[in-house]
Amino acid sequence: MNEPSDPSLDRSGYAVVPDVVDGESLREFDAQVSSVLLQRAGARNLLSHDWCRHLALRLARHPAIADVLASDAVAISCTLFDKRAERNWSVGVHQDLSVPVARREDVPGWKGWTRKQGALFVQPPEDLLGRLLAVRVHLDECTADNGPLRVVPGTHRLGRITEEDALRLRDEIGEAVCVVPAGGALLMRPLLLHASGKAVSGRPRRVLHFVYGPPSPHESLSWPEDATSCAAFAEQSAALAD
Numbered sequence: 347m348n349e350p351s352d353p354s355l356d357r358s359g360y361a362v363v364p365d366v367v368d369g370e371s372l373r374e375f376d377a378q379v380s381s382v383l384l385q386r387a388g389a390r391n392l393l394s395h396d397w398c399r400h401l402a403l404r405l406a407r408h409p410a411i412a413d414v415l416a417s418d419a420v421a422i423s424c425t426l427f428d429k430r431a432e433r434n435w436s437v438g439v440h441q442d443l444s445v446p447v448a449r450r451e452d453v454p455g456w457k458g459w460t461r462k463q464g465a466l467f468v469q470p471p472e473d474l475l476g477r478l479l480a481v482r483v484h485l486d487e488c489t490a491d492n493g494p495l496r497v498v499p500g501t502h503r504l505g506r507i508t509e510e511d512a513l514r515l516r517d518e519i520g521e522a523v524c525v526v527p528a529g530g531a532l533l534m535r536p537l538l539l540h541a542s543g544k545a546v547s548g549r550p551r552r553v554l555h556f557v558y559g560p561p562s563p564h565e566s567l568s569w570p571e572d573a574t575s576c577a578a579f580a581e582q583s584a585a586l587a588d
């Protein structure tokens with residue numbers, strides 16, 4: 347069963363915003379992304395690149411995104427998901443429960459420490475997860491047949507969901523297929539159940555997946571250095587504009 351698309355981020359946990367990036371910028375990001383060294387499904391830690399931090403800032407100022415982001419939000423990560431005929435992959439229904447942090451400090455309620463491609467990740471408490479926003483910028487048109495994200499609307503309001511409940515909710519509620527034009531963005535709450543299948547069209551589907559969060563994860567923890575520099579970069583740009 348496929349649910350019709352509902353554009354309300356609060357109620358559904360996702361929304362599609364067209365035209366966040368114009369054609370010329372898309373061509374520029376095309377060139378930048380093609381020089382990024384890819385791992386299995388893409389590449390993490392893109393905020394270490396200047397062009398990516400600039401884009402994070404631009405997105406945060408886009409009216410439709412600024413409207414739903416806290417004014418002090420910072421970009422904490424950017425991952426490139428690169429799906430294409432020769433690099434095809436799928437992912438089962440899940441929630442995004444981990445955030446990157448600079449260093450390990452054992453804090454009650456923060457668990458599941460792990461390293462991915464050299465970066466340190468941890469699962470924060472639900473209240474922090476609920477304050478995160480993913481902004482997925484589509485570099486290629488994403489249709490029903492090149493591996494779109496499928497989401498289970500409204501499930502971002504249910505907190506952490508067990509694997510068993512995730513499958514049950516997917517079957518009961520149904521999935522919405524997130525079709526997004528090139529240069530558009532899918533806004534998504536990371537607690538929203540989501541999955542994606544392999545592309546069947548042979549056309550590429552590249553996504554820059556930004557995650558924004560509060561200025562600091564916890565008084566004893568900090569975001570990775572690249573994320574902090576993105577916030578500092580925003581302040582510098584504001585100062586230059588004054």
Ligand SMILES: O=C(O)CCC(=O)C(=O)O
Nearest residue numbers: 427437442494495542553
């Ligand atoms: O981009 C996709 O198709 C999947 C992304 C995903 O599963 C995630 O962000 O956790």
